[in-house]
Amino acid sequence: MLKTYNKNEVGIGDMANLRRLVYFVAVVETGSFTAAADRLGITKAVVSQQVSRLEQEFQTSLLVRTTRKVQPTEAGLAFYQRCSMILRDAEDAFGQLSEVAGEPSGTLRLTAPFDYGMSVVVPAIAAFTQRYPNCKVDAVLSDQTLDIMSGNIELAIRVGWLAESPLQARKIGTFRQLLVASPSMQHKIERITSPDEIAQLPFVANTALRDPLHWNFSLNEIERRSVNVQASIYLDATLAVREAVKEGVGISVLPDYSIANDLAEGRLIQVLPQWSLPSGGIYTVFPSARFRPAKVRAFVDLLVERETAIL
Numbered sequence: 450m451l452k453t454y455n456k457n458e459v460g461i462g463d464m465a466n467l468r469r470l471v472y473f474v475a476v477v478e479t480g481s482f483t484a485a486a487d488r489l490g491i492t493k494a495v496v497s498q499q500v501s502r503l504e505q506e507f508q509t510s511l512l513v514r515t516t517r518k519v520q521p522t523e524a525g526l527a528f529y530q531r532c533s534m535i536l537r538d539a540e541d542a543f544g545q546l547s548e549v550a551g552e553p554s555g556t557l558r559l560t561a562p563f564d565y566g567m568s569v570v571v572p573a574i575a576a577f578t579q580r581y582p583n584c585k586v587d588a589v590l591s592d593q594t595l596d597i598m599s600g601n602i603e604l605a606i607r608v609g610w611l612a613e614s615p616l617q618a619r620k621i622g623t624f625r626q627l628l629v630a631s632p633s634m635q636h637k638i639e640r641i642t643s644p645d646e647i648a649q650l651p652f653v654a655n656t657a658l659r660d661p662l663h664w665n666f667s668l669n670e671i672e673r674r675s676v677n678v679q680a681s682i683y684l685d686a687t688l689a690v691r692e693a694v695k696e697g698v699g700i701s702v703l704p705d706y707s708i709a710n711d712l713a714e715g716r717l718i719q720v721l722p723q724w725s726l727p728s729g730g731i732y733t734v735f736p737s738a739r740f741r742p743a744k745v746r747a748f749v750d751l752l753v754e755r756e757t758a759i760l
Contacts, residue, residue, distance in 0.1 A: 691711070
């Protein structure tokens with residue numbers, strides 16, 4: 450026998466409570482009412498009011514509010530974990546329906562490294578939202594590797610060399626590492642004939658890399674050189690390293706996707722172009738799931754299209 454509910458019973462028969470779950474989850478994930486309101490496209494007052502009503506209905510404090518940040522209480526964290534699961538299942542359900550209809554929809558949450566994100570992913574997002582107007586994208590560009598097992602991220606784009614992981618991954622492209630300098634250093638570069646000699650030049654180190662001072666060069670896959678350099682400047686972001694090199698303060702190794710325009714337009718030049726560095730991979734990484742929403746597959750397909758067009 451099916452159980453019947455009183456429409457006045459808390460959480461039952463009141464669609465406003467479902468909306469409040471969305472508001473509450475957004476506050477926890479963004480860490481503030483203002484950021485949650487921006488994500489949802491509504492006012493901060495509405496978010497604050499609706500979350501307060503949720504706490505009043507259950508007579509439980511779900512959030513600790515400070516002037517700097519909003520954090521969940523112990524009860525709030527447990528409630529968030531259940532809420533995010535409910536909303537994720539709901540999005541999957543809508544995703545399955547949109548797949549039947551042949552049109553991806555909903556909000557795609559993804560993360561990518563900052564430099565690759567700025568150079569490749571942001572233009573891809575623009576093309577994606579134009580191609581699929583029923584889709585929104587919530588992207589986090591960061592050189593920190595974010596945990597996609599939490600359920601808040603549906604797709605991660607990783608660049609480099611993947612470590613062993615239970616996550617599902619698909620290689621969608623490759624990139625080359627290039628030793629480059631500003632044209633203002635041309636007179637110094639012309640005297641360099643072998644990787645062993647680059648230690649004579651000032652070097653800009655990218656501390657976001659695992660080993661930014663050690664590089665392995667090869668010539669025609671036969672002759673190899675392993676080189677240790679001494680840095681004069683240390684920076685923690687690829688785009689910052691690029692700008693420093695363009696200013697002529699030193700040479701460095703940068704991925705081709707971040708400097709393609711600078712090389713084509715003469716703002717950077719390649720050093721020892723006959724020598725090559727190891728190529729890396731570009732991967733899309735997913736949390737383990739039986740169902741991959743249409744929006745995720747559509748975005749990955751678009752990225753593959755764009756990567757293929759670059760080659």
